[in-house]
Amino acid sequence: MPSGINTESSKKQKQKKARPLQYHAPHRHATWLELFFDLIFVVVVSKVTHLLAHTHHGHLEAGVWWKFPLMLLPIWWIWMLHTLWSNLYDRDSQPHRAATLFVMLQMIVLSTVLITDWAEVFLLFNLCYFGLRLTLAALYFLSSRAHPEHAAFATRRGAGMLAAALISVASIFVPPPWRYLVFYLGIGIDILLPIFQRRGDKGPGVHAEHLIERMGLLIIILMGESIISLSAGLGKIDWSGEAIAAALTGALLIGAAWWIYFDSYHRLENPHGRPCSGLSLAYPHFFTCLGLSVMANLIYHAIHSDLDRHSYQVMAIAGMAVFYLGKQIPYYLKFHTVRGYIWLNTTVTLALCAGSLYLPTKATILAGLTVALLVYVILNYLTTIRRMEALEAEFEAKEAGT
Numbered sequence: 001m002p003s004g005i006n007t008e009s010s011k012k013q014k015q016k017k018a019r020p021l022q023y024h025a026p027h028r029h030a031t032w033l034e035l036f037f038d039l040i041f042v043v044v045v046s047k048v049t050h051l052l053a054h055t056h057h058g059h060l061e062a063g064v065w066w067k068f069p070l071m072l073l074p075i076w077w078i079w080m081l082h083t084l085w086s087n088l089y090d091r092d093s094q095p096h097r098a099a100t101l102f103v104m105l106q107m108i109v110l111s112t113v114l115i116t117d118w119a120e121v122f123l124l125f126n127l128c129y130f131g132l133r134l135t136l137a138a139l140y141f142l143s144s145r146a147h148p149e150h151a152a153f154a155t156r157r158g159a160g161m162l163a164a165a166l167i168s169v170a171s172i173f174v175p176p177p178w179r180y181l182v183f184y185l186g187i188g189i190d191i192l193l194p195i196f197q198r199r200g201d202k203g204p205g206v207h208a209e210h211l212i213e214r215m216g217l218l219i220i221i222l223m224g225e226s227i228i229s230l231s232a233g234l235g236k237i238d239w240s241g242e243a244i245a246a247a248l249t250g251a252l253l254i255g256a257a258w259w260i261y262f263d264s265y266h267r268l269e270n271p272h273g274r275p276c277s278g279l280s281l282a283y284p285h286f287f288t289c290l291g292l293s294v295m296a297n298l299i300y301h302a303i304h305s306d307l308d309r310h311s312y313q314v315m316a317i318a319g320m321a322v323f324y325l326g327k328q329i330p331y332y333l334k335f336h337t338v339r340g341y342i343w344l345n346t347t348v349t350l351a352l353c354a355g356s357l358y359l360p361t362k363a364t365i366l367a368g369l370t371v372a373l374l375v376y377v378i379l380n381y382l383t384t385i386r387r388m389e390a391l392e393a394e395f396e397a398k399e400a401g402t
Helices: 003-017 032-053 064-089 094-111 118-145 148-173 178-200 208-234 241-262 265-269 278-282 285-304 309-334 336-356 362-401
Strands: none
Touching (some): 032 208, 064 094, 064 178, 148 178, 208 278, 241 362, 309 362, 336 362
């Protein structure tokens, strides 16, 4: 038999054995490995979040207000890079599982160099981070065959990621403080490239249901980490009425945050609103993660009463503001008919949060923030959710009529 025929038949056999893309799977859900990946990510995030728990004579470490978000950003971006890759190209095959496990291993190594002295570990952190981005860029290059009609998209995405990673790693040759500017310049380019690339090449398009599920699962795990931190902190305090009240209020705060985030979450998959790009769903997610991390520390410091009042006030209003920023943007972009309600509910809630800063103790401030979140739950139900339900009923009635 001619060798050309043998080669062609072997290719067909390989194609038959290859697993189909998860992208095309009906009723797609996150895989077990993706859930495991999220757990590893949260472990790394918890080390960064611990920056806000360190106090010295009642004060936070100098520079922590900019250090915390800047250290969280590159960690979150690795999660987002891998999530977007798996959203488009994952087959849940052995090679893809091995690649994901390798990324997870690198994340664990990266977590070992995360300490409060950023200057001391910058070289090791930068090299570990370069290895992660190099791995993810390679995944895009190797996945270009998964969507032959979008091979150019995957290749350009991998090339852009590699170029941005090279800019960041080059910062090790630049003296401080300019090295940090170069490092984050590479990350900034990496974050902006998908936005500009989408305008030129639509690519396969993000699998919205899968992306929404992944983001929701990560938020659930982050909230669970807050409960774990709350439980661990309770074992190291002298029990008092104020500490008990702060602990109970903290648990209620986390429950209210869950209600706010997930009460309308399923509607992001709703076809009734405007089509929402994957990036408009994904990018605000950073602020939600940031806000939840701050909330965990608000509860911790209210229980331990180990932080000065001014720092606690700044942490409280900043945490609430970024949490609402991340949560509201996707709804604002998708559901233009309820934008007025979104503005109103958010303004009222943040005003209540600001007013709670003037309460006498940290425990009462925490209670005020919790009341503000509960007020939002009620306002959101009376305005936004009812309006959405009415529009959905009208849409279904029109469909039934046709």
